[in-house]
Amino acid sequence: MVQQETNSPTTSHATVGVERLWGRIVLGIVFGIVIVAGLMVLSDLRRVLPALRHFDWSLFPLVLLLTAGNYACRFVKWELYLRWVGAPRLRRSQSLAVFLSGFAMSITPGKVGEWIKAFLVARLGGGPVAPVVPVVAVERLTDGIAMLILALVAGFGGLGGWQPLVVLAGMVLAGLWLVQEERVARPFLRLAARAPLLRSRAEALNGLYDATRAILRWRRLVATSGLSIFSWSLECLGLFVILIGVGAEPSVELLAVATFVLSVSSIAGALSLLPGGLGAAEAGITGLLLLLRPGMTPAEAATATVLIRFGTLWFGVLSGCAALLWLQRKVLRFLPLQPRQGAVVAQLLDSSER
Template sequence: MRKLGLSIVLAVLVYGVFAALTDVRALGSALTSIDPRAVVIALALSTANYLVRFGRWSLYLRKLGVRVAWRPSLTVFVAGLLMSITPGKLGEAWKSLLLKESTGVPVTRTAGIVVAERVTDLLALLALMSLAAFRSVDLRLALLALALTLGVCAFFAFPALSSPVVAALRRLERDALAERVERFFTSTGELLGPSLLVQGTLIACAAWALEAEGLSILADGLGLELPRSDAFFIYATATLAGGLAMLPGGLGVTEGSMAALLGRALPGATAPDRMALTLFSRCTTLWWGVLLGACANLLHVHARRRHRNAVDTGPSRLP
């Protein structure tokens, strides 16, 4: 939780810097000019994103033979969104701890799900980048993104391909790193087989496409003409850049990447308008998820407290 607080402080500093670099009055005017319906639709699309990703979470649990009722499972999944502002979202391993508290399932049994989620998210964002780039950006960039997608997919789908990597690390006397790579593939092997990798990636593509569509809707709400293919490319690229930066929530990197790409796609828009679009996108995706995650964590704590009280006040057994 201390790291969570530091992430929030970092967010305040980052947004303060961005505000200072633009015309604050013009930015305020742009923020208040948006059609409220666009914000509502964007929030609904982000919520749908979480529900689709919950389907992937449930798929992985079934694959591991972990049976959990859908309500506590949904609460745990949404609670994990609170940790979206940790580096690389790896703090979402919090879900495994909450699941252990709720059901007794060992953390080590479900921790691999977080890795599988991140891998399929990576593949999905690369796929969206390549598809969008084919439509409106650059054929060479599209082919590069597609090649990366297929390469990463093959690397994780066929663990034997990791053997040369492990061997090379050992030759470089990086035995500790080599062992971590081997353990990684062993622990996630159940969830990253070819069939499940494809299923998880397709689900992730649908989920992230919903949030990319949200960027397009928000642009319309601000009166900006942003082609849908550009919106998809910009959202996928900025999100991927933020995730790879391993900063809390991709703060600074995601916003900077999105604002820069919007500058290329919307040369006629003012800097305050582009910054307003960036901020609305982040508020309706990252920060909406954090808010829902905080509420779900409170529900989880309340449920645990009620359970303990029920146990403590239950009928005592006579000797």
Template sequence: MTSLTLPSARQTEFAVIASVVGFVALAAVAAVAAGGAEIWAQLSRISLGLLASLLALSLLNYGLRILRWHLYARHLGLEPTLKQSAMTYVAGFAMTTTPGRVGEAFRLWLMERVEGHRYDRTLPLLVADRISDMGAVGLLLLVGLSASTAQPWLLAVAAAATSVMVVLALWPRSAASAVYHGYRLFGRWPRLFGRARKAARDTAALFTPKLALSTLVLAVIGWAAECFALYLTLHALGAEVGLFFCVLVFTAGMLVGALTLVPGGLGGTEGTMLALLAIAGVPMSIAIPATVVSRVTTLWFAVGLGFAVMPAALRQARAAAR
């Protein structure tokens, strides 16, 4: 990888604004359908103290993810300061709702411009970050399912998928082996399999069992904090639901949103959360504001922080280019 094409500032702003408009429109339509007056009455029950707690839990998640990114970078021998890692990671949040995971690519671009690291050296950071998140969310989903459903087939599917993600997180060399055996099985697309195997090997070089386990623990704690925030919100609005069910709702929404490939999981995440809450008997007058509050204090809070940090990150990039 020798170059990286990023959208212009105007394109980024347009994509984010379009995402915000879409999110607000979706929430407004749902609120009208469920009874707008009840929705607003429920939202008024969110106190400033609760809102501060929800944002603090999100900050805990972001902080642990920054620490994980920093540990990966240090293990690669890149030697950034913790402050630089924080700026790079948070600035990427600004592009969370832009197409093509541009936020993650933007982090690599900043590291190339500010610290002079080639993309082929930093790409494993991006891959490892995703694998760790998938493993953590998968583990939490399995916990939520185990405590919230008696469907053995659903538990079996979730356990199988989670096992794959955890194996990738703890033993990334298994991915290179899987790619090799996949090529032997199909005997086609050698270039595609070759690239996949190189990416797997580069990521495997980043990990040691101790580092992989410690970063997975950081990810589990961070995402569990977001699940707990949803639990606090639902209880503040009067919904009698268990903590483990909230873990299921949040993680299932995250995974479905990721599978839709829509920036920020917009639509898929909210729809899944609402559907699961409805199945549990939570009225839409509670489910809709709880989902909106959850997304505002997680996704949109992160985007706001990213835009607050991005000017300083870009100034660093311009200064380094002189």
């Protein structure tokens, strides 16, 4: 029976769709290698390599441990979101694998791969895809809110540069209010449902809104944003540790700089819509370190940038690739496919190529 379903057009469509993600991931990795190589050349390779050799490598496992702590907190948030939208209950190992796979898919062009997490939850749990879609979006939203708050705290602490962040925070709050205010949102949904492309999907559109509103209730938003603030502060601590390893003296000011630099650079990377924020985040970290740490050399700034990206982004990509490979080889190919689920992956990937 499983063999027959595996050979069906729908199942083949899904298998090909998931396998096509690997090409996108490889493309993102190549892009990342180019970015790192360019950064090292611009910062004078002859000085960056000695800086890497002189780094206190005994501190790097601590950076990875802090990143793993960030992932653990975000997995708790992921589980809460799935419960709140009524998603199918998954085995903990499968849910963790789907969550981790998102780190690999975050470097896919257009970040289309991250939306495949909704498909994976539906495929593993045997339910519809639509209710899980808001989870992926709200995950990113609360991460962004956390980074914004961390940047504001560091900025208000004397580093400056907080004015644009306050404007951005106001825009975020206005958007959240619009989502929560049904009297405002429902008329917009009815108007959108009249559009030719959305007319047949009005019910799904309302379902997406209901699920989004359910997980963005103010109490839930405050709780998950607080968890996100704690989890992302761990990665800011990771940059703090790296700066110490590069040769900086530990201080409260250094911690504030690390928090501001990583938070603002992460926001810039997210707003750039580039896969994994590649290029934008690296430029932001290096530039802000040189601006806020006048005594730091370009080689030291580039070294810190390369190390924090390897200790966060690329550590996540490696973990995500292992999780996605496990799902593909050990779980997905043995599951029956429900109608229309198979086309979801290919539709998302096809739309990203246009």
